[in-house]
Amino acid sequence: MPLASRPMSETESEEIPQLYIVYLGGDPRPGRLSEDHEVVAVVAPNVKEARRLARAKWQGDSSGHVDAVQVLDVVDGFEVRLQPAKRNGLNTIDVTYEPEETSETA
DSSP: OOEEOOOOOTTOOOOSOEEEEEEEEEOOOTTOSSOEEEEEEEEESSHHHHHHHHHHTOOSSSOEEEEEEEEOOEETTEEOOOOOOSSOSOOOOOOOOOTTOOTTTO
């Protein structure tokens, strides 16, 4: 899925909350040869705060680090806008693993 976004810098200081997608990495667990990774979403006023909030979500055994950060404001030609929620953010997550699923059957 292609992503489009405006350029940003580490020192960006907008106070308007934005949605960030952050790619976290951490030291490999014992017996593993490569880093563990996960993607988290955070709402923050700037990149520096997005990095801090994302690292707090790291679930690995070691301390996590940030590999990449992106403002998510446009996806597939649709603008992403934030507004205060009227409910909690707990949604059902479909964790069904379907390896036979292809783009034609999805």
